[in-house]
Amino acid sequence: MAASVKLHLQFGGGAELLFDKIKKREIELPALKKYFPDCQHDKWNIRDLLVWIKDNLLRERPELFLQGDSVRPGILVLINDADWELYGELDYELQDNDTIMFISTLHGG
Amino acid sequence: MAASVKLHLQFGGGAELLFDKIKKREIELPALKKYFPDCQHDKWNIRDLLVWIKDNLLRERPELFLQGDSVRPGILVLINDADWELYGELDYELQDNDTIMFISTLHGG
Amino acid sequence: KVYYGDKLPKWAIERYSRQILLPDIGVQGQEKLCAAKVLVVGAGGLGCPASVYLAGAGVGEIGIVDYDSVDLTNIHRQILHTERDQNTSKAESAADTLRSINSHIKITPYTVQLDSNNALGIASRYDVILDCSDNVPTRYLLNDVCAIAKKPLISGSALKMEGQLTVYGYRADRNHNEKDLSHQGPCYRCVFPNPPPAEAVGSCSANGVAGPVPGVIGALQALEAIKLIVGQTHEKLLVGRLLIFDGEDVTFRTVKLRPRNSQCAACSESPTITRLVDYEAFCKAQAKEKDLDLQIL
Amino acid sequence: KVYYGDKLPKWAIERYSRQILLPDIGVQGQEKLCAAKVLVVGAGGLGCPASVYLAGAGVGEIGIVDYDSVDLTNIHRQILHTERDQNTSKAESAADTLRSINSHIKITPYTVQLDSNNALGIASRYDVILDCSDNVPTRYLLNDVCAIAKKPLISGSALKMEGQLTVYGYRADRNHNEKDLSHQGPCYRCVFPNPPPAEAVGSCSANGVAGPVPGVIGALQALEAIKLIVGQTHEKLLVGRLLIFDGEDVTFRTVKLRPRNSQCAACSESPTITRLVDYEAFCKAQAKEKDLDLQIL
Numbered sequence: 086m087a088a089s090v091k092l093h094l095q096f097g098g099g100a101e102l103l104f105d106k107i108k109k110r111e112i113e114l115p116a117l118k119k120y121f122p123d124c125q126h127d128k129w130n131i132r133d134l135l136v137w138i139k140d141n142l143l144r145e146r147p148e149l150f151l152q153g154d155s156v157r158p159g160i161l162v163l164i165n166d167a168d169w170e171l172y173g174e175l176d177y178e179l180q181d182n183d184t185i186m187f188i189s190t191l192h193g194g
Numbered sequence: 195m196a197a198s199v200k201l202h203l204q205f206g207g208g209a210e211l212l213f214d215k216i217k218k219r220e221i222e223l224p225a226l227k228k229y230f231p232d233c234q235h236d237k238w239n240i241r242d243l244l245v246w247i248k249d250n251l252l253r254e255r256p257e258l259f260l261q262g263d264s265v266r267p268g269i270l271v272l273i274n275d276a277d278w279e280l281y282g283e284l285d286y287e288l289q290d291n292d293t294i295m296f297i298s299t300l301h302g303g
Numbered sequence: 304k305v306y307y308g309d310k311l312p313k314w315a316i317e318r319y320s321r322q323i324l325l326p327d328i329g330v331q332g333q334e335k336l337c338a339a340k341v342l343v344v345g346a347g348g349l350g351c352p353a354s355v356y357l358a359g360a361g362v363g364e365i366g367i368v369d370y371d372s373v374d375l376t377n378i379h380r381q382i383l384h385t386e387r388d389q390n391t392s393k394a395e396s397a398a399d400t401l402r403s404i405n406s407h408i409k410i411t412p413y414t415v416q417l418d419s420n421n422a423l424g425i426a427s428r429y430d431v432i433l434d435c436s437d438n439v440p441t442r443y444l445l446n447d448v449c450a451i452a453k454k455p456l457i458s459g460s461a462l463k464m465e466g467q468l469t470v471y472g473y474r475a476d477r478n479h480n481e482k483d484l485s486h487q488g489p490c491y492r493c494v495f496p497n498p499p500p501a502e503a504v505g506s507c508s509a510n511g512v513a514g515p516v517p518g519v520i521g522a523l524q525a526l527e528a529i530k531l532i533v534g535q536t537h538e539k540l541l542v543g544r545l546l547i548f549d550g551e552d553v554t555f556r557t558v559k560l561r562p563r564n565s566q567c568a569a570c571s572e573s574p575t576i577t578r579l580v581d582y583e584a585f586c587k588a589q590a591k592e593k594d595l596d597l598q599i600l
Numbered sequence: 601k602v603y604y605g606d607k608l609p610k611w612a613i614e615r616y617s618r619q620i621l622l623p624d625i626g627v628q629g630q631e632k633l634c635a636a637k638v639l640v641v642g643a644g645g646l647g648c649p650a651s652v653y654l655a656g657a658g659v660g661e662i663g664i665v666d667y668d669s670v671d672l673t674n675i676h677r678q679i680l681h682t683e684r685d686q687n688t689s690k691a692e693s694a695a696d697t698l699r700s701i702n703s704h705i706k707i708t709p710y711t712v713q714l715d716s717n718n719a720l721g722i723a724s725r726y727d728v729i730l731d732c733s734d735n736v737p738t739r740y741l742l743n744d745v746c747a748i749a750k751k752p753l754i755s756g757s758a759l760k761m762e763g764q765l766t767v768y769g770y771r772a773d774r775n776h777n778e779k780d781l782s783h784q785g786p787c788y789r790c791v792f793p794n795p796p797p798a799e800a801v802g803s804c805s806a807n808g809v810a811g812p813v814p815g816v817i818g819a820l821q822a823l824e825a826i827k828l829i830v831g832q833t834h835e836k837l838l839v840g841r842l843l844i845f846d847g848e849d850v851t852f853r854t855v856k857l858r859p860r861n862s863q864c865a866a867c868s869e870s871p872t873i874t875r876l877v878d879y880e881a882f883c884k885a886q887a888k889e890k891d892l893d894l895q896i897l
């Protein structure tokens with residue numbers, strides 16, 4: 086059974102407003118089967134992480150962060166400073182010490 | 195006998211002009227005793243590195259980079275993005291994969 | 304005219320000497336700058352600093368688009384407008400200041416709301432487009448304009464204490480310094496195929512902005528335009544990279560974006576967007592900044 | 601006067617609303633900005649953008665020092681000067697533009713070469729000093745002025761495609777938001793006790809500079825000044841940290857500087873520098889920019 090996973094979570098571009106205005110967090114996810122006993126896979130991926138974030142961190146208006154089982158349009162997800170599309174998006178398996186960043190795109194000028 | 199050491203060297207603020215205008219280099223130092231057979235210590239430190247740089251990379255006007263056995267005033271040495279004074283300056287023992295940066299201070303406006 | 308060297312007159316060599324001295328610019332780069340045409344969309348917090356440095360650098364033609372007029376609340380960050388310019392056209396006010404800085408270049412103000420009817424006509428007169436706008440529909444509009452007209456789009460944004468910057472729609476085939484002429488950077492739709500929900504979008508008038516933040520991003524937009532014009536290759540430009548600036552603690556990071564989407568509706572080989580659409584409908588939002596409700600103060 | 605809230609008049613609430621909306625500024629922060637006095641040393645590539653954003657933000661008093669007059673080669677980056685301002689005082693030209701942007705603040709131009717005789721007298725009238733100068737002697741002079749007068753020094757520099765920025769001489773005891781009131785950041789001499797050899801120092805006129813580069817650094821100097829004035833703590837400011845910007849590929853990095861030197865000649869408890877010295881002699885250099893030899897073009 087896979088062990089717990091430590092992550093650096095970062096929020097920016099306004100996304101932090103949904104998370105108590107905290108831009109940087111260190112989190113430790115428990116073993117996946119402990120958190121999702123019925124889960125069919127062993128390792129945390131981003132899809133699982135989004136559920137965990139919704140359950141544990143998201144304070145208000147989840148529709149401003151999530152849409153379906155993914156993030157809403159206009160939020161860029163970065164895995165260690167690279168677009169999550171380069172790593173399989175929702176299916177990316179989280180590694181210990183990964184930095185996962187959620188950046189709302191800005192449109193002001 | 196200590197092994198070879200890989201370093202990321204970076205030059206900026208004009209210091210790169212003394213090094214073929216190359217701002218970033220990957221170098222591999224041989225085992226210290228191989229390069230300095232008479233050396234009294236085992237591991238590369240910054241003092242040794244400066245001699246190696248002078249021998250191997252410095253193309254012209256060494257007085258614009260070195261003064262005595264140290265760097266000239268106005269060049270800031272950074273070890274993994276921190277002022278070398280925090281790490282013992284010339285006596286800092288280099289670790290594999292360290293980034294050593296030499297930044298000339300700018301005065302223009 | 305007396306020419307010095309091949310094309311540049313002596314006055315230009317002297318006037319622009321501080322940038323001609325740069326190995327990355329030189330006399331050839333200055334010739335390219337003097338021949339370049341740049342469109343700046345938005346004469347606000349980003350467009351003011353961006354256009355002032357382009358005018359200073361001697362970019363031959365600068366177009367500046369803004370439908371709005373100068374408001375007193377703009378002046379803290381929109382540095383081409385003075386108190387006397389209140390209630391006049393922002394595009395005209397910006398153009399007047401730019402002309403006072405450089406009388407050797409052509410400045411064209413456009414006091415229009417850019418839309419699907421006029422955008423291609425205006426943009427096609429220019430080589431490079433700067434997105435200094437303040438709303439989502441205009442950002443998608445400009446992306447599609449640039450995809451259709453095959454122009455690079457230097458896209459900046461700023462809100463509160465944060466800023467973002469990248470270059471969309473870069474095509475190496477316009478730059479003979481590139482080794483791989485087939486390289487193309489992503490466009491805005493490659494990265495953001497769908498617009499954000501309107502209620503998730505902040506604005507400078509509703510959420511505020513610290514003046515120097517668009518100042519930093521706008522100056523960097525000008526720098527990227529200058530580098531692009533003089534022929535810097537995509538590795539040196541913010542192509543496929545997004546700069547994220549947080550003024551709260553002065554942190555900058557550059558993150559890697561996904562490559563161009565070969566299925567992109569706008570910039571792929573077989574795009575589904577072949578003419579401009581209704582961007583206010585697509586984004587379910589108006590192509591103007593959200594207004595501040597001063598009651599909240 | 602009609603006051604709104606405690607001190608700010610209603611016009612100010614409206615005019616500065618876009619920054620009052622920021623949680624880090626608010627009405628209290630705006631009151632501090634309106635009461636603040638900032639000295640900008642140098643009306644050049646850094647001082648122009650820095651002072652324009654300070655004036656926009658409503659900083660109550662701005663002093664601007666420059667002994668020099670406007671040259672045509674300045675205009676590409678020194679955005680407060682127009683072609684008509686050639687050969688007039690830079691400090692006066694900058695002050696005129698700043699007044700047109702904000703008539704509610706006091707602008708004082710000083711057309712003098714700052715030196716050991718006049719610097720303390722001028723600086724002591726201000727709360728925060730911005731080093732927007734272009735030569736080594738003036739940088740040491742300003743550091744010692746700020747150490748003696750116990751003022752923070754926001755130090756920017758730019759050359760070619762690169763820029764650097766940090767805050768020297770920060771003292772937590774002036775800021776009741778700080779937890780540890782004894783914290784002091786390093787000064788310029790803590791980090792650079794000895795000046796560089798004169799032949800190693802480049803200048804914008806001899807080595808060139810891309811206009812937007814000081815634009816970025818100058819805007820950031822204004823941002824740091826605003827944050828400092830409204831009471832942001834040292835962790836949020838560039839205290840003990842140096843920002844290094846390379847426009848060639850748009851990379852920024854923030855590096856950690858050494859702490860204050862308890863033996864520092866300027867800022868320690870028992871300084872050896874208790875009055876200003878001869879900085880041209882100390883630096884073996886003139887307190888003016890190196891001139892360009894136009895022959896090289």
Ligand SMILES: [Zn+2]
Pocket residue numbers: 489490491492493494563564567568569570571
């Ligand atoms: Zn695309």
Ligand SMILES: [Zn+2]
Pocket residue numbers: 786787788789790791860861864865866867868
């Ligand atoms: Zn000191």
